[in-house]
Amino acid sequence: MIEGLVSKFEASHRDIHIEIRAVPGNQYEAKIKTLVAAGEPPDVFECGDVTFPYLRPFVADLSVLAVRDKKEIDFEDYFPEIRTAFTIEGQIYFLPETFNVSLLYYNKALFREAHEPFPTANWSWDDYAAAATRLTRRASNHEVTVWGSTVTTGWWGEWLTLVHGAGGEFFNKDVTRCELDTPQAVQGLTFYRDTILKYGFAPAPGEGPSTGFRSDQVAMEFGGHTGEWKSYGQLPDLSWDIEALPKGPSGRRGGEISLEGLGVSKKSKELESAWQFVKFMSSKSSIKSYVAFGYPAVRRSIAAMPFYADQPPLNKKALAVAMDSAEPVPVSPDFMEIALDLVQPEIDRMLTDGESPQATAVRATEAANAFLKATTPDRPQ
Amino acid sequence: MKGSKLLAFAVAGLGLAVCLFPILWLFSTAFKPFGELFSNPTALIARHPRPENFVDVFRAFPFWRSFRNSCLVAALAVLGTLASALPAGYAFARLKTRGSNFVFILLVASLMLPGQITIVPVFRLFAALGMIDTYYPLVLPAWLGTNAFAVFLMRQFFLKLPEEMLEAARLDGAHEGKILCLVAAPLARPAIATIAIFAFLGSWNDLWGPLIYLNRDEKMTLMVSLMNFVGGSGTAQGTPWNLVMAGVVITVLPAFLLFAVFQKTFVAGISTTGLK
């Protein structure tokens, strides 16, 4: 699909040629930094609010160009939450193509089979856990045939949401201190662990079907990622829909909102051409292509189109609720490294080794703070 | 057969079955259609074997291009290794140049060094030279004799040459370079073969170097391509392990072929290094 859009762009801009370089997602940070280190950064690159903090030294400030072309871009057309997410300290550094917001995914067929009412936007954690427990089915040899819900490991999509839901935070306001050792954060981590070890409706890592929610053996997915919409849609037997996440004890749903867009390199010699491309990829026609492909809409005009309402997931109202209650990701160049390299291993141990959530939180916090202290002078000026 | 020999044979056979099972499994999976990965997980032979996997793998991923890239890089690396190891080995063995012993010791010592200790500055060096995302970082070091093992082997071999042969050539007025090319090198064929094979495999199997230095898809060598394929090929139904295994079979082919043809050299090469 991206190639199609690029061809379309090149057709209307005969003097600009775009070369696409694809990189496996988990190596993105490494590859970009390698290119920068080698002095050859790409002119345009994927930039979102999660990746922006570490890309910041290399990204051009597009604010002036944005103001100049604001009629063409039509900023009011973006959902307000999206606009807030890509306006960083009043400046524009990228334009969005799609976004992720944490949602509750559910398998309609499995719910109907179990005579369970579908989830509502008013669910609490207790409602969620109770339903998931009822939906879990076991065979005669006690092997689980249907799981109430999944557990998301390998990234912060679920555990951080639960920490938020309990009223906790990952960091303090200016990201100088990790705050996972508060009682609220620990409560969130405890619930996360309990889905596997106490309630037993979520599979331990490695236990469940390797395709997770796609296997049609899992009734719900907590958090998920909108990037999966397309693959769920490709499975003809999977009947699914979304709902806003249940509210945690603190009243927060805790989900994240994170954008994916395109930014321009500071060192680019083709600033104007690059900007044209960035604008194009976020334009109404391109967003329509993204949406037709299966992604959620960043623009209201596209979201209002009839085909959007008919395309799964059908419960678009849930999307609005989720966006309204979503919390942006901490703005720190070290966020991903800390979340994945320092906290995730402790979380893994909690889920499989029986470490208590309290000890896990304390160790993760200590490691994160030691790291922040050791590397803060590292920041390029 | 004597009782103990029979027992030994049986045990050896059993061990071999266990040892070769993964390779059999590799081929088994490579021929399975996707569905059978799940419906028939422990069957050794697929119900509906699918040689098309080997074609599909090329289509699912730019394998052919990566294959060619690996060939190119490996060939250049082998040439470079031989081009630098032959003269160096000869010089260390037969020419009494001042300080050559010291350099040789440094060379052998470098075998003990972990490659990681030099990677950061070398990476910066290549970055400064604009050579990131080219094949220079993967090939240039070979041309400058960094394959200490190859130099070592060549020296060992040349040490055993009878001095009279070389003296005769010198008396004829030939200078050392000519002697190397016309007299010494042709005799060194077994050593050259061994070095060439191991240098080729070293480059072909290399993941670390290409992972660090290559960025563009077009430049990727086979090992990195394989990794990218496994990491990024997940479809809605999950990773296509049957295609992945087909890909692995392809990456393994050169080594298997070389071994089949040059068995004696392999075994000789390994044994002599061990026994020396």
Place this chain on the structure above:
Amino acid sequence: MISPVLAGLAIFTYGPMLVSLFLSFTNDNAVSTPRFVGTANYRYLLTADPSFWVSVKVTSIYAGASVLLGLLASLSVALILNQDIPLRGLFRTLYYFPTLLPATASGVLWAWIFHPHDGVLNGTLRGLGWSQPPAWTQSPQWALPALVIMSVWGYGGAMVVFLAGLQDTPKHLHEAASLDGATSWKRFRAITWPDLTPIVFFNLTMSLISAIKAFDQVFAFGTSGPGVGGPARATLFYVLNLYEKAFGHFHMGLASAMAWILFGAIAVLTAVNFRLSRLWVKEGSA
């Protein structure tokens, strides 16, 4: 004739070694000018970084277990093959086969075999009645043993060397000894083993160093499964940790410090190994 080698050693070996030593005392991150930070990197690694000692532990356990088991296995096979059994040449060839696989391919293959849900190992175990087999690649307890198993599988090279060494031992000594009534174990201890010790020493040294530097197969194994270093850092090998720091996050100063610590450790280990060898390796053939 040695000038290319000289240049190579200077540019690619010893020069960079010195530069990396310098960098290990800075906060280099490959994009801005490095600033001298003294021993801060070393201090962070040795006292505050949770991943450092974990990776030392993981690597040590792996190196110890795989070398020990691997040498044992390859020696046993060599001894068995030395018994003049029929088809010995074929056996030797086939046992050597697994080493032909590039480490990367090995890692991918074994990640598939060990796949907790769809892999053949767990499929077989479930078939045999074990309903909750280990989650291998996803299990903090079993991920490392899985890698050790994979490593032992690749000891065909050592086996070939052992076999060659065994065949070198003159047969008549054995015959004389068995005529004298010595049991095979006694014969092994008195005749075979002493001649083998240099070879054992060689194999031990080479495998130990290469196990400590393990990267390709670990990277491949992990990429096919969960994140870097496996679940709960169960397979966070030292060089993998270094790679992540250097090329995942561009903490070049830290990575350089890690490289020098590795070098120091290998140097010490090799020295100790050589020292100890005087106690058990027979002189003369090394």
